[in-house]
Amino acid sequence: MNAVIKKALIAVVALSVVGCAATKRESLLESSGSKPGWATTDSESEERDGKVYFRAVVDRQRSLDMAMSRARAQAIGKVAERVVLNVNTAFAENTQGTSNDIDDASAGDSGNAIRREIITISNARKVTGIASEATYWEKYMTTLSNGEEVVAYKVHALVSVPKKALQQAQLRATEDGVSLAKKKNNAEAARVLSESLDALKQEMNQ
Numbered sequence: 001m002n003a004v005i006k007k008a009l010i011a012v013v014a015l016s017v018v019g020c021a022a023t024k025r026e027s028l029l030e031s032s033g034s035k036p037g038w039a040t041t042d043s044e045s046e047e048r049d050g051k052v053y054f055r056a057v058v059d060r061q062r063s064l065d066m067a068m069s070r071a072r073a074q075a076i077g078k079v080a081e082r083v084v085l086n087v088n089t090a091f092a093e094n095t096q097g098t099s100n101d102i103d104d105a106s107a108g109d110s111g112n113a114i115r116r117e118i119i120t121i122s123n124a125r126k127v128t129g130i131a132s133e134a135t136y137w138e139k140y141m142t143t144l145s146n147g148e149e150v151v152a153y154k155v156h157a158l159v160s161v162p163k164k165a166l167q168q169a170q171l172r173a174t175e176d177g178v179s180l181a182k183k184k185n186n187a188e189a190a191r192v193l194s195e196s197l198d199a200l201k202q203e204m205n206q
Helices: 003-016 064-083 085-094 105-124 163-183 187-205
Strands: 022-031 045-048 051-061 131-144 149-162
Touching: 051 064, 051 163, 064 085, 064 131, 064 149, 064 163, 085 105, 085 163, 085 187, 105 163, 149 163, 163 187
Parallel strands: none
Antiparallel strands: 022 131, 045 051, 051 149, 131 149
């Protein structure tokens, strides 16, 4: 997802969300069916039958269609986050600056530059075979702090990706991370990522 589309989606989502002033869910009006087990767990992902499943949930949405799209997008986004997890972790723990958090502006130009390059890696190492598995939604009536009653939606989305495809994307992203660490003369990040790369290769060969 490019930056322009992402910003536009955020703007639209902001208009579609029931205000955070909502106090509590008062009554369930309707649902898409019996609540499935995958929608009751706090785990964001699980592995089974050669696939890795990722789930996301959005709440207090005015539009069901928008909520469905947003939940699926968030679940797919978690796949992308997993692809560069090793890279993000290695640089977050081994970037010099006033903050170890590469998303923190206080990390300075070096941290911001690394963050941009990791985003580039994530965009380049797409995972093939992502599939939308299921959705579950609830429609409910809630009361805002000003006494207004509004209808809102909560949506759970489940997507899957073949484990081998995810591993391939992780492998390539980690290789890119090693190259980036060497380019930035970050020996410790390069060492950590090289170890992650070896572990990934061993796992894939099992």
